[in-house]
Amino acid sequence: MAARSKARKRAFQILFEADQRGISVQNVLADWIRHSRSDDRQPPVNEYTMQLVEGYAEHVARIDELIATYAVDWDLDRMPVADRNIVRLGAYELIWEDGTPDAVAIDEAVQLAKEFSTDESPAFVNGLLGRFKELKPGLRREEK
DSSP, X not given: OOHHHHHHHHHHHHHHHHHHHTSOHHHHHHHHHHHHHHXXXXXXXXXXXXXXXXHHHHHHHHHHHHHHHHSTTOOGGGSOHHHHHHHHHHHHHHHHOTTSOHHHHXXXXXXXXXXXXOTTHHHHXXXXXXXXXXXXXXXXXXXX
């Protein structure tokens, strides 16, 4: 698995854990970093994982607003936890990470959905992130 794919997978796991525990992604990230430094069995948290998690945290309100607006027939809180966090991460990378090609951000999110969610999830993730890609220039506005 490529380094950036591993970084995305770990970032997703951090977002998922934070969502499940009801705490901030920054706290979970700090826990993961601390554990990796104190336990040789834990792999280190790489720079790109940190960049994704911190970037998501910076735009969390806008990302959730976009998902709530464009996820047809899905309330954010009723969406499967894995799907919600895959879309959150994919939306951040698609909209704010200029170094990642749009197709890569979407494909990587779809791959996470295939690995961690239901059979219907890859199509859902692909469709929602595809919509964000179409609307991308207007989505990047500053949060309120």
